[in-house]
Amino acid sequence: MPPAAVPDDVLTTPFTDYLLRNAREDRPAFTCRTFPGPADHTLTWPQLLARVRGVARELRRVTRPGDRVAIAARQDLGYVTAFLGTLYAGRIAVPLSVPTGRTNRARLEAAFADATPAVCLTSEDFADRVPVAARALEDIEPDDAEPPATVAMSDPAYLQYTSGSTRRPAGAVISHRALVASCWQTTQCYRADASTPLVGWVPFFHDMGLVLLLATPVFLGSRSVFCTPMEFVRDPLRWIRLLAEHPGAVTAAPNFAFDLAAEAAGELADVDLSHVNSLLNGSEPVRADTVENFARAFAPFGLPRAAHKPCYGLAEATVFVTSAGDEGATITTFDGKPHVSVGKPYGQRIRIVDKEIQVSGPNLADGYWGRDDVLAPDGWLRTGDLGFVHEGQLYVTGRLKDLIIVDGRNHHPQDIEATVEAAHPSVRRAAAFGVRDGRGEGVAVVAGCSAPGEEVETAVRRAVSAGHDLPLRALWLVRPGEVPRTSSGKVARAAARERWWGENGRHD
Structure with missing residues (x-):
């Protein structure tokens, strides 16, 4: 399956250069919507850069090059500035969840033990719940002059901890090159540009939320509008209303979110979804009945059927491997069962070896933090996922370890x-x-x-x-x-x- 190649100028341009370029214009950059209300909290590009510089200044004071910086903060504008400030300072970000609940605490402790961060950027009310020195984001003042670090494109930008569905979470090492490659792949597939809003609620510590809602807006110079996962769970239609408010939006969520939204559609009124660009359905198996039910539920509001785009990715590929394009969801029957295609690659290659999906491209992680195992021997990543290719489209059938x-x-x-x-x-x-x-x-x-x-x-x-x-x-x-x-x-x-x-x- 021959893909388009990621341009050399993309692979040689540091991520922070895009932030500096965007800050030349006084436009909205990131908007966090909170409830009840609703209320919008927005940073323009110049305001964002000042806050990012403030974080970078503080990190340079308390850390050294090569140090890991954990981010365990609420999903708000502080998380955005923490992640971008860490990259701006030339440190290695470790995006994590807040330390609440037994499951979250266990996952957080495992990541801290593995990454051994020197400091943790967190929200003020969680500062005493993390196992290393903490810096409350609310206490960091903006800065107007702090310069960006000089980094090599092969340097680690952040550690993406896997979700741990089949094993103990591990930190995939994502380089600056892999990050910009993944952003380029996303924008090419969905024909996104600076006028394309990126909208959603998927958590920033997950690869889908981090790349789509936080990194890609910087790469494009577009606007990100987001709420928290909990606010989506409390009312799935908050997600749908955000899409209606921002014509041309691209969004992403796991399959279960489409089910929840379709179930609640009867409570929706007076919205126009005819201008939605793309709803990416990934992170878990995409079901044919979900695609059909979602299309049926929101067709009365003008949602184009082709806007629903199943996709496939994994942390070890930064996030993006394949996606449906302008054609939308393709459902094909094999052996009497409907299977949903997850599209084709953009900027990388895929192959099937003994039914396993393997990937090669500039978006691949360099390995797992602190481990000797290499993710991509000879340029190919063994994903552990099973699948096949039919008429140029990839179909994922399951996990090798789950079989x-x-x-x-x-x-x-x-x-x-x-x-x-x-x-x-x-x-x-x-x-x-x-x-x-x-x-x-x-x-x-x-x-x-x-x-x-x-x-x-x-x-x-x-x-x-x-x-x-x-x-x-x-x-x-x-x-x-x-x-x-x-x-x-x-x-x-x-x-x-x-x-x-x-x-x-x-x-x-």
């Missing part, structure tokens, strides 16, 4: 999960995983259920047996929201297996 093999037959967990979720109206999110006991290999499922009982359990077991010719070795119906997810909202199958199968004394 369930019973009696010599391969079963993709997302197929079993879809069957479980369709088996009864009270079942929501499910996690399917392979297990082993005295009877050999089998399948177990944990499913969120609003009304657990014998009727639901029977319906689920019958559906899996009929649809996959598999008896369930174990089934747990838990409260909605208890099925573990990664930081990006993907089902964390390894965590579900460890918690339920392990707790019941059935270790491999």
Whole structure:
């Protein structure tokens, strides 16, 4: 699949040069919308540069070149200036979540132990919750003169910690070259320019949110308008209304977000979605019924069907690998099942080796922080994802490590999960995983259920047996929201297996 090449001038221009160029014009740069209200908080490009310089000045005072700088702050304008200020200072950013909740704290502690940051930039009310010296972003004054660091394009810009769906989180080392390459790929695929708003709510510590909502606006000189993930969860239509307010917008979210928005569409009124540029659907498997339901729900508001663009990426490729283009979502039936294409590459190459997707290009990470393993031997990254190419389009079928093999037959967990979720109206999110006991290999499922009982359990077991010719070795119906997810909202199958199968004394 021959891609367009990333231009040499892009691969040799430091990221901070774009920020300096944008600051010549007094235009809105980043807007954080808060609720209730709503209220918008905006920084212009000159204001942003002054704050970035202030962060850089403070970091140079307390750190040395090569030091890692953790960012564990609220998703607001402070997070933006913290990340950009770290790159401006020539330090290595480590974007993380705030230290709240058991899962977040555990992930944060693992990242701190791995990256060993010298300092943490955080929101004032979290300063006493991080395990290293903290600097409250609210206390850092702007600066009008601090110069940018001189960096090589091969130098690390930041560590992108993986979401940990199949293993312990690891820090992918993203160079300055990989960052600008990924921004270029995004803008080329969606025909974005300085007039294109980037809109959304995906967290900045996740690669999708970081590149689309924080880095790409700097690369383009366009405007970013965002809210927090929690504000989206409280009302998914806040995301849709933001898109309507900013014609030509590009946005991105995992598949589950499209389901939540479609379910709430009946409460929407008086919005025009006819000018939406692109809604990128990635980070977890894209389901055909999600594409159809979302199109049906928002067609009355003028949303072009082709605006819904399934895509595929991973932290080790900065974020971007393939995406649907102007054609929108392509759904093709194979072996009696609908599969959603995740499009084609832009600025990199892909190949399929023994059913595994492999990637080569300037957007690849250089490795994992503190480890000897190399991500891309001979220029190719083994993604661990399974897939195939049909008529120039990539189709992702599952994770190599998640693949369930019973009696010599391969079963993709997302197929079993879809069957479980369709088996009864009270079942929501499910996690399917392979297990082993005295009877050999089998399948177990944990499913969120609003009304657990014998009727639901029977319906689920019958559906899996009929649809996959598999008896369930174990089934747990838990409260909605208890099925573990990664930081990006993907089902964390390894965590579900460890918690339920392990707790019941059935270790491999």
